[in-house]
Amino acid sequence: MNHNICFIGAGNLATHLSKELQRNGYKISQVYSRSVASAKELGEKLNTSFTTSVAGIDSSADVFFVALKDSAVKEVLSQIDFQNKLVVHCSGSLPITVLDEYSDNIGVLYPLQTFSKNRDLDFHKIPVFVEANTKENEQILFEIAGKISETTSALDSGRRKSLHISAVFACNFVNHFYFIASQILKSDNISFDVLRPLILETAEKVQQLDPFSAQTGPAVRFDEKIINDHLSKLNEFPEYQELYNSISKSIFEHH
Amino acid sequence: MNHNICFIGAGNLATHLSKELQRNGYKISQVYSRSVASAKELGEKLNTSFTTSVAGIDSSADVFFVALKDSAVKEVLSQIDFQNKLVVHCSGSLPITVLDEYSDNIGVLYPLQTFSKNRDLDFHKIPVFVEANTKENEQILFEIAGKISETTSALDSGRRKSLHISAVFACNFVNHFYFIASQILKSDNISFDVLRPLILETAEKVQQLDPFSAQTGPAVRFDEKIINDHLSKLNEFPEYQELYNSISKSIFEHH
Numbered sequence: 222m223n224h225n226i227c228f229i230g231a232g233n234l235a236t237h238l239s240k241e242l243q244r245n246g247y248k249i250s251q252v253y254s255r256s257v258a259s260a261k262e263l264g265e266k267l268n269t270s271f272t273t274s275v276a277g278i279d280s281s282a283d284v285f286f287v288a289l290k291d292s293a294v295k296e297v298l299s300q301i302d303f304q305n306k307l308v309v310h311c312s313g314s315l316p317i318t319v320l321d322e323y324s325d326n327i328g329v330l331y332p333l334q335t336f337s338k339n340r341d342l343d344f345h346k347i348p349v350f351v352e353a354n355t356k357e358n359e360q361i362l363f364e365i366a367g368k369i370s371e372t373t374s375a376l377d378s379g380r381r382k383s384l385h386i387s388a389v390f391a392c393n394f395v396n397h398f399y400f401i402a403s404q405i406l407k408s409d410n411i412s413f414d415v416l417r418p419l420i421l422e423t424a425e426k427v428q429q430l431d432p433f434s435a436q437t438g439p440a441v442r443f444d445e446k447i448i449n450d451h452l453s454k455l456n457e458f459p460e461y462q463e464l465y466n467s468i469s470k471s472i473f474e475h476h
Numbered sequence: 477m478n479h480n481i482c483f484i485g486a487g488n489l490a491t492h493l494s495k496e497l498q499r500n501g502y503k504i505s506q507v508y509s510r511s512v513a514s515a516k517e518l519g520e521k522l523n524t525s526f527t528t529s530v531a532g533i534d535s536s537a538d539v540f541f542v543a544l545k546d547s548a549v550k551e552v553l554s555q556i557d558f559q560n561k562l563v564v565h566c567s568g569s570l571p572i573t574v575l576d577e578y579s580d581n582i583g584v585l586y587p588l589q590t591f592s593k594n595r596d597l598d599f600h601k602i603p604v605f606v607e608a609n610t611k612e613n614e615q616i617l618f619e620i621a622g623k624i625s626e627t628t629s630a631l632d633s634g635r636r637k638s639l640h641i642s643a644v645f646a647c648n649f650v651n652h653f654y655f656i657a658s659q660i661l662k663s664d665n666i667s668f669d670v671l672r673p674l675i676l677e678t679a680e681k682v683q684q685l686d687p688f689s690a691q692t693g694p695a696v697r698f699d700e701k702i703i704n705d706h707l708s709k710l711n712e713f714p715e716y717q718e719l720y721n722s723i724s725k726s727i728f729e730h731h
Contacts, residue, residue: 233692292701314694314702334674335692337681348670372670383664386706387657389720391671392678393693395650397727400687402642409638415603415627416646417683419589423647424679426592428672432655437488437590438648439569446547447569451641460726465641467722468649471715475655 224365225250227282229297231259233336234311235288236266238369241344243267245368250282255297275300284309284361286330291315298323307358313385316378317352328353328362331381332370335392344369350376350384401461408457433476440472479620480505482533484552485543486514488591489566491521493543493624496599498522500623505537510552530555539564539616541585546570553578562613568640571633572607583608583617586636587625590647599624605631605639656716663712688730695727 226247228239231254239249252271254260264271272278278301287310289297294310303324310320313331320327329352334342349370353359359375366373376384399420403413426435439447448469455462481502483494486509494504507526509515519526527533533556542565544552549570553563554577562581565574568588575582584607589597604621606628608614614630621628631639654675658668681690694702703724710717 290697291699314705333670335678335681335690337685337690337692340681340685342677346673348673374670376666380664380666382705382709383660384666384670386709386720387660387666387671388674389693389695389706390653390660390716391657392674393691393695393727394719394723395653395675395678396682396687396691397695397723397730398645398650398653399682400691400730401726402646403687405638405642405645409635411631411635411639411642413686415588415629415639416642418601418603419643419647420650420679420682422597423590423650424675426590426595427651427654427675430592430595431668432651432658435590435592436648436651436655437592438644440644440648440652442545444546450569450637451644454637454641461645464649464722464726465644467719468652471656471719472648472652475652 224248224283224361225281226284226286227251227253227278228263228286228288229253229278229301230286230288231256231263231271232288232290233338234332235286236263236338237334237336237342237344238286238288238311238332239263239267241369242365247365247368251279253278280304280306283307284365286311287320294319307361309362313388314382316382317354318378326354326358328358329378329381330362330366331376331384333384333388335396345371348372348374350374350381352377352381401464405455405458405461436472436476438472440469441476443473479503479538479616480536481539481541482506482508482537483518483541483543484508484533484556485541486511486518486526487543487545488593489587490541490543491518491593492589492591492597492599493541493566493587494518494522496624497620502620502623506534508533535559535561538562539620541566542575549574562616564617568643569637571637572609573633581609581613583613584633584636585617585621586631586639588639588643590651600626603627603629605629605636607632607636656719660710660713660716691727691731693727695724696731698728 228235249267249269252263260271260273284307305325307326308324309328309330317329331350332347334347349366351362498504504522504524507518515526515528539562558579560580563579564583572584586605587602589602604625606617
């Protein structure tokens with residue numbers, strides 16, 4: 222069965238997910254965002270109606286996807302009468318129970334990926350995790366998730382939070398280290414381009430290997446001379462020096 | 477001109493580099509390692525002679541590639557009479573001057589990549605950095621580097637050290653975060669497989685974007701509730717908790 226879906230939120234995740242659902246035959250009946258620019262942009266991409274007013278949300282949809290910043294969920298949802306339709310949030314961190322008070326039919330559909338607005342992704346490779354308050358709702362969410370992804374699993378709120386934390390390390394923190402690397406290079410007028418093959422190979426290695434076996438470099442060998450040498454060269458960047466020190470120690474202690 | 481090359485060292489880097497040089501027509505005349513297993517393994521891979529005795533190193537080679545752990549360089553090289561042949565080390569951290577006392581012809585050839593023994597790489601995509609004590613030696617090294625890589629540049633010892641530090645962040649530290657993520661997942665019995673598409677996309681994003689624009693997640697949005705929630709969930713891992721805290725702060729301060 223193909224549902225009419227309303228999207229509450231129009232950020233990176235909402236954009237990718239709604240487009241992918243539409244590509245797979247779902248009707249996106251409406252998009253809400255409090256930002257005019259975001260609502261309009263996504264509405265136009267999907268060729269569907271959009272609203273910036275919570276009161277303007279059309280309750281005739283069968284499923285409501287909530288893809289808001291976590292801190293905005295309560296404020297927005299408390300203004301909507303969902304008439305016990307299926308309300309689904311897409312957050313890694315929020316438990317399913319945050320939806321308890323808004324409908325008798327609630328769930329979570331969490332695609333594990335880093336979404337940037339203007340970057341196309343092969344959604345079918347993205348693992349999607351679902352949770353619902355009843356077997357029936359779980360089945361609906363598995364049906365929707367299965368249309369857009371090859372890898373779907375049930376995951377409860379507690380384990381989803383662990384998954385989200387691990388993703389923060391493996392993606393956001395990793396990306397911050399790419400940024401730190403770029404700043405160090407910049408200070409010596411070296412292009413970030415030279416690091417790109419290394420960055421890609423580091424990620425490709427762990428597509429087969431486990432990260433423990435993939436580790437290389439001075440910290441895992443505990444090459445004290447190099448480590449101290451790097452630390453002293455980082456004198457001009459006290460913040461990076463501190464990170465270098467604590468992470469080298471952590472690598473060494475785990476190997 | 478094709479040189480006869482002797483390899484001093486038989487680790488991951490020596491293995492990849494010597495195989496690639498051989499594939500491009502260079503004769504690897506001999507391999508030295510103090511470990512019998514490593515010397516034999518690489519000797520057999522290259523179908524060339526190997527020795528585990530410094531005294532057994534054949535000084536008839538034209539070029540000596542030194543691919544040893546930094547801390548072993550001095551001890552090994554001080555026992556060899558290079559007869560002023562070209563001696564080249566492959567270290568990111570050591571300055572070219574560590575070779576001063578061993579020959580009048582010295583240089584550095586530094587391929588920027590993470591090498592694991594049993595993993596094939598497209599060497600032509602790896603940036604290779606060279607430095608030499610004379611224009612003639614630099615030309616020889618550019619000729620060799622140009623055979624194995626599309627991207628060759630001159631880089632002095634000071635800037636090479638910055639490059640190496642940036643690589644430690646972008647590769648070794650990044651891989652450690654993959655490891656931490658795997659440990660967090662393991663504690664909740666979730667397979668590391670689910671993170672692999674995220675890890676790859678995070679690296680692929682910065683092949684085009686700069687890392688600053690690629691950043692996503694709770695820290696860059698400064699979503700305090702999620703951050704505090706993650707921190708309290710990490711109570712069972714005090715070490716990861718501390719890293720989570722300091723890196724989230726660092727992300728927020730830079731954005």
